[in-house]
Structures are given as structure tokens and as C-alpha cells.
Amino acid sequence: GVAVPKAINFDAQRRTKELEKELLQLSERFVVKPVRQGSTIGVSIVDDPMSALAAARDCSSKFGDCMIEESILGREITVGILEGRALPIIEIKSKTGFYDYHAKYIDEGTEFLFDTIDDPAMIGKINAAALACFNALGCRGFGRF
Missing domain, CATH: 3.30.470.20 (ATP-grasp fold, B domain)
Structure with a gap:
């Protein structure tokens, strides 16, 4: 297989506390992005779970389905x-x-x-x-x- 960042699909219907708990297990820094876009349109990089959830809500309202990935620092x-x-x-x-x-x-x-x-x-x-x-x-x- 191919190594990919750990991620969750954002579901606006899930409770905030439940999502926050899952994100805390995922990473400390996050990439939020639409599932059906390209060229980094709608992508946000954030530093904490609550910011990730806010970015995901915004992304979801603009683009539909979105995901939250662990941020991997590097080149x-x-x-x-x-x-x-x-x-x-x-x-x-x-x-x-x-x-x-x-x-x-x-x-x-x-x-x-x-x-x-x-x-x-x-x-x-x-x-x-x-x-x-x-x-x-x-x-x-x-x-x-």
C-alpha cells in the first residue's frame, strides 16, 4: 500500500465533543480540505482541534464533503x-x-x-x-x- 496521512471524514451531524476527542487522537496540527476540489482550493492548515472543526464546518458549507487530516511537516x-x-x-x-x-x-x-x-x-x-x-x-x- 501507499502511506497516507491519517484522516477522518467530517460529518457536521456528529457532536463537537465526539469529533474533538477523535481529532486529539489524530494529530496536534491539521489539514482541512474538500473531498471534491483540486489546486488546494478550500484547504486550511490549523493548529488545534477546535480550529479544525471550525474550518471543516466552513469548508463543508462551501464545498460539501470534507476531510480532516493530520498535518505532516516536511518538504x-x-x-x-x-x-x-x-x-x-x-x-x-x-x-x-x-x-x-x-x-x-x-x-x-x-x-x-x-x-x-x-x-x-x-x-x-x-x-x-x-x-x-x-x-x-x-x-x-x-x-x-
């Missing part, structure tokens, strides 16, 4: 797949530290860096994970993960 990387082969790993650095819609399409200061990972074992793991996603989703031709 933003992407791997293209072309005809079943991994392309070079790209590290993405935005001015704000969050590669959101603005950083993707508006801000010209986002950097796309090659060769920032020099550990062959790590490169192999990253490429294997990208290929596993590509194959698990039944992609063909090109994909980016």
Missing part, C-alpha cells in the same frame, strides 16, 4: 510519471511555506528545484511511492504525485 515534493517511469523529483518552495492556489497560479516567486535530494535510498522510496500511486489509481500515460 513539498512532486514526481511526474511518464509512460510508467518516474521523472526527476522536484522540490517546490513557495514564499509562504504553503503551496496553495496563489503560490501555484498567481505568485511568481514559487521555486521549482531539482536535485535537492541526494540520498539514493530516499529517491528510490519517493519514486516507488509515486509509481505505486500511479498504478493504484489506474493512471495511464502521464501523472504527477
Whole structure:
């Protein structure tokens, strides 16, 4: 399988205390996002369960179904797949530290860096994970993960 962040589907009908308890077991920092959007539209990063619930209520009212994931701190990387082969790993650095819609399409200061990972074992793991996603989703031709 492919490692993914721990997450819960947000259900506005559940009691706040019940959701808060579940979130406390999930993480200390959270990513709230719509299930059916892309380009980081509607995504929030928050630092506590109550803020996660408020963000999820807002997200749900605007976009419908949403999820709350554990936030994983680290570098933003992407791997293209072309005809079943991994392309070079790209590290993405935005001015704000969050590669959101603005950083993707508006801000010209986002950097796309090659060769920032020099550990062959790590490169192999990253490429294997990208290929596993590509194959698990039944992609063909090109994909980016």
C-alpha cells in the first residue's frame, strides 16, 4: 500500500465533543480540505482541534464533503510519471511555506528545484511511492504525485 496521512471524514451531524476527542487522537496540527476540489482550493492548515472543526464546518458549507487530516511537516515534493517511469523529483518552495492556489497560479516567486535530494535510498522510496500511486489509481500515460 501507499502511506497516507491519517484522516477522518467530517460529518457536521456528529457532536463537537465526539469529533474533538477523535481529532486529539489524530494529530496536534491539521489539514482541512474538500473531498471534491483540486489546486488546494478550500484547504486550511490549523493548529488545534477546535480550529479544525471550525474550518471543516466552513469548508463543508462551501464545498460539501470534507476531510480532516493530520498535518505532516516536511518538504513539498512532486514526481511526474511518464509512460510508467518516474521523472526527476522536484522540490517546490513557495514564499509562504504553503503551496496553495496563489503560490501555484498567481505568485511568481514559487521555486521549482531539482536535485535537492541526494540520498539514493530516499529517491528510490519517493519514486516507488509515486509509481505505486500511479498504478493504484489506474493512471495511464502521464501523472504527477
